[in-house]
Amino acid sequence: MTYGTLIAMLGAALAVLLAGTGSAIGVGIAGQAAAGVVTEDPTKSTKALILQALPGTQGIYGLLIGFLILSKIGIVGGNPNVSLLAGLLYLVAGLPIGVVGLFSAIYQGKAAAAGIGIIAKRPEELIKGITFAAMVETYAVLALLASLLMVFGIK
Amino acid sequence: MAIVEMRKVTLLGMVTQKEKCIEALMKFGCVEQIECVKKKSNSLLSERAKSAYENFGRILKHLQTYDTRKKTIFYQALSMNFEAETWKVVYDEAVRKGETCLELSLLYDQLLVEIKKCESTILGIKCYEGLEIPLHYNSNHCQFIVGNFKEVENKLKFESEKIKLCEYREIPVKSQGGYFALIFHREVEAEIIEMLKKQEANVANFSHYPFGVGVKEIVRSEEEHLAELFKDKQVIEEKFKEYAKGIELFEKACDYVKIQMEQESAKDKLYSLEYTFILQGWIAKMDEKVLENLVNSLGVSMKSECVQEGDTPPTLLSNNRFSTNFETITKQYSLPKYKSIDPNFFLSFFFVVFFGMMIGDAGYGVIITLVTIFLLRQKGISGTTHKMVKILFYCGISTIVFGALFGSWWGNLLQLATKRPEWNLAIWFDPVRDPMKLLVICCVLGMLHLLVGLLLKGWGHILKREYSSALFDVGFWILFLAGVLLLFFPTIQKVGMYVAIIGALGLIVTQGRREKNIIKRLLIGLLSLYGITGYLSDVLSYSRILALGLATGIIATVINTIATLFGFSIISVVLFIIVMIIGHTFNILINTLGAYIHASRLQYIEFFGKFYEGDGREFNPLREPRKYTKR
Known part of the structure; x- marks a missing residue:
């Protein structure tokens, strides 16, 4: 094990923990709104659940980048031996999805909660609520793309 | 179409x-x-x-x-x-037979209310079970009350000791909260009530129970009553059956x-x-x-x-057997206005391609296709559900095609099973090894999508006989964008430059044509070129196809890796199966939802944004509103 490995693992950890925290908060916010709607009308639980699941993707993206870094540096199934420079590169590669995932998941959670407000009054407009929340996710997807390209690019 | x-x-x-x-x-x-x-x-x-x-x-x-x-x-x-x-x-x-049945249902609803009431009464009385004297014990001179108080900061005992002719007793309970009994002379009634109010204690009213009956007996008789109600309920349920x-x-x-x-x-x-x-x-x-x-x-x-000016005719769409299913996706956004353009023909092809690429795993495509075939074979599937399942069926097939092209079958399951980790299954190329290539392909697809959108906008102008708008607002933009695109290819760079300049000059001259002042007109025209940034961000938006496609395959690989971490024993085989089933089911669900949402979004924001006129009213003919029967 080298210091490079440590720093690369820090990158993986940041990707997973920041994006995961964001998703947890976002899903929590949407869940509170969903519970409120379901107390009034239990038949809307499936629709509310779809909206609640939306801010959860950032956590998955974070885990994805984290796992990619771990498998590339050989923590999962291999012998880790990473130079200091490579370690720093992995740390940087983990940052986009970590930071953008954190904030976009929280704000997507708020948008999803408002979308759940839509289905409380007009359940037929579910797709519009989903679209509003999915607009926020665009930036998480772009950050995921940046992180992916960075990780793939490190030789 | x-x-x-x-x-x-x-x-x-x-x-x-x-x-x-x-x-x-x-x-x-x-x-x-x-x-x-x-x-x-x-x-x-x-x-x-x-x-x-x-x-x-x-x-x-x-x-x-x-x-x-x-x-x-x-x-x-x-x-x-x-x-x-x-x-x-x-x-x-039905009316004849329903008469008694209706009475029964009314009775049944009443019973449910009564049962609830009885249950809450029992719950309320049970708190006083610790009391050894009857609940109702009033006489001409003395009064007996019970009640409850908040457990914290109870000063009832202290306060009641100050009042003469009154005895205070706390009732032992198992549950939370405190319960008390007070017996006092009617002379001090006003004082007692005042004191109880100050201490925020609630008085329970049990005066409707007969004089001198113990709590336990009351609970027993209420429980008997409840059992009777349940028996009645069961009798009615049998009749319902x-x-x-x-x-x-x-x-x-x-x-x-x-x-x-x-x-x-x-x-x-x-x-x-x-x-x-x-x-x-x-x-x-x-x-x-x-x-x-x-x-x-x-x-x-x-x-x-025919339709006169000022009329608001409803919108009815008619498409081929494939595209007609995708009308649900358009409808979820907004129906097109009467006499505008129906986008479903183009939307259907782009949607299926985008969806397939966003999942991009042939194994998952097989599962989606099989599930949708199973659902389509069920009797009674109809309406919007039928159309949605059909859309998923086509998307599943497209997923198989793109998954096979990119060589992903349940992540790396086949490589793991055959122990050949470097085995490249891709018919075309593996995006994990060459993501830039796929990124370019996604952006080119996006440009094609936007181009179709622009052409439809031009077609809309032509239908309305606004030929100048068709040339100025659409034709010049297409020239300009195509020219800029050609700049990226070194061999025909010069051609591209001239085409772009012609387009740009056309835009500068024509975009401000509603202004009278010639300088203002040119300034507006020049400013309109700034619109290219909008097209740039639109095209980059299609990079989500790459990101989502890669994510599905890699998460599948992660699940496979975790499942094989446990080694080889009987327990590990069980764990392997559990992880595989839960993991892959979760991955398919979340990614199908994601692919559906993002493929729709690319239509709604990027594609529709170019030409679409929504807010059409749905054709809603007079028909028999049957729910249980069909003709």
Whole structure:
């Protein structure tokens, strides 16, 4: 094990923990709104659940980048031996999805909660609520793309 | 691939034919009635139908719990093609049989309320079980009360000791909170009540129980009462079970009254004179001839005219067998305006391609396809659900195609199974090894999508005979964008430059054409070139296809890796199966949802943004509103 490995693992950890925290908060916010709607009308639980699941993707993206870094540096199934420079590169590669995932998941959670407000009054407009929340996710997807390209690019 | 042309029809007939005409139109189901008169008649017939509908609805709500017919995934409507006379027989029988059933359901609802009340009473009294004297113990001179207080900061004991002629006792309880009993002389009643109020204690009222009966006895008698109620409930449930065998009768009758209600409301919407009536409506041009024959056979005359200015005709879409399913996706956004462009033909192909690439795993495609085939083979699948499942079916096939091209089968499952980690299954190329190539492909697809959108915008201008707008707002933009695109290819760079310059000059000259001042006009034209940043961000938005496609395959690989971490023993095989099933099910669900949302978004924001005119009104013809039966 080298210091490079440590720093690369820090990158993986940041990707997973920041994006995961964001998703947890976002899903929590949407869940509170969903519970409120379901107390009034239990038949809307499936629709509310779809909206609640939306801010959860950032956590998955974070885990994805984290796992990619771990498998590339050989923590999962291999012998880790990473130079200091490579370690720093992995740390940087983990940052986009970590930071953008954190904030976009929280704000997507708020948008999803408002979308759940839509289905409380007009359940037929579910797709519009989903679209509003999915607009926020665009930036998480772009950050995921940046992180992916960075990780793939490190030789 | 079009929005159906509408005609406005006016029917004129004798009042005696009114009901027959409406009935025939409802069976025909292709005419949308225009509301000629806004009134709400409360005729005896419509009132009776309404109350009958409510009653049948109540009966069905209770009977459906005990419906013993075989359950299918989708609701299967009964086949029913009776004439009005037969319907009437069914209805009369249902009313006769339903009378007692309705009484039972009312009784049942009452019982449920009573049971709830009884249960809460028992819960309330049980708190006083620790009291060894009866609850109700009042005499001429002394009064006995019980109640509860908040456990924290209880000063009741201290305060009551200050008052004369009063005894305080706390009742031992198992649950939270504190309960007390007070016995006092009526002289100090006002003082006691004041004190209780100050201490925020609640007094429970049990004066309706007989004098001198102990708490335990009361609880026992209440529990006996509850048991009796439950017995009554069970008796009624047994009767419901008996009635549920004939549930079809009530379902048929329910549809019958619903159709009657609809007929009554249709009658309210037409002009009714002393001897004649006038009905106006919208009909698709292709159905016009059939309608004419139909009403003529009833002795009703028909006149039809084209859409006038100021009319608001409804939108009816007509597409080929493949694209028609995708109308649901357009509808979820907003229907196109009448006489605008129906995007479904182009949308359907792009949607399927984007969806396939966003999942991009052939193994998952196989699963999606198999599940949708299973659902499509179920009886009774219809309407929007049918269309949605069909969309998923096509998307599943597209996923198999793109997954095979990119060489991903359940992540790296095949490589793991054969222990050849470097085995490249891709027919075309593996995006994990060469993501930049796929990124370029996604952006090119995106440009194609946007180009189609721009062309449709131009087509819309041409349809409205705005030829100058078609050239200036669409033609020059396409030239400009195509020229900029060509700049990226070194061999034809020069051509690209000239094309872009022609386009840009055209935009500068024409974009400000609504301004009179020549300098202002050129400035607006110059500023319009800034719109290229919008196109840039639109194209980059398609990079999400790459990101989502890579994510699915890599998460599948992660699941496979975790599942094989446990080594080789009996427990590890069990763990392997559990991780594989839960992991891959989760991954398919979350990614199908994601691919659906993002493929839709690319249509709604990037594609529709270029040309679409929404806010169309859906064609809603007069038809028989059947829920339980079909023709």
